[in-house]
Amino acid sequence: MTKKRLNLRRVVKTVAYFAIVVMFVACDKNNGDDDGNGNGNGGEKGVVINGVRWATCNVGAKGTFVTKPEDYGNYYTWTEAKNACPSGWRLPTKTEIESLINTTYVTSEWTTLNDTTGRRFTDKTTGNNIFLPAAGFYNPNPGYGMAAVGEYGIYWSSTEAGSDTAYDLWFLSAWAILANSGYDYGVFVRCVSNN
DSSP states (O other): OHHHHHHHHHHHHHHHHHHHHHHHHGGGSOTTTTTSSSSOSTTOOOEEETTEEEOSSOBOSTTOBOSSTTOOOOOBOHHHHTTTSOTTEEOOOHHHHHHHTOTTTEEEEEEEETTEEEEEEEETTTOOEEEEEOOBEEEOSTTOEEEOTTTOEEEEEEEEOSSSEEEEEEEOSSOEEEEEEETTSBBBOOOEEOO
């Protein structure tokens, strides 16, 4: 009887330990100021992929990350996106997006995370990875609105492509490329670290 209680206690402790680990691993925390430094980034540490530290979750409300990698977050026009990242984070440049889709150093696969479709980008050397949900985009033209949810992922860069367009990461099930969108389109934001 005592041996069964000891085994049960071990099982309960192990389950409790893993539950706590899962709570702290999802997006390396998020919203609020959980890290206590006043920056509102919630302790997001990000992961390094091909030399760039990427946040593990999208931006939700301005200055905050969503709680899980598969959460879409909010869409932003390019002008809004330039100031959407929490303190210590910013939009990636065109060059940083190119490093994420560089197949020499990074693999990219269409996958599902908790019933959300998207792409996983994995550093070939370290195994570090991020999941970007295929959240679609907002088309501001009359009669359109949200489009391609679950089919496309589009994420802003900080780099202008033309007088009214900016570069962005586009992906779907078959590929991931650098493209560009009009400033007034609603596109999602995945930040990179300032450091």
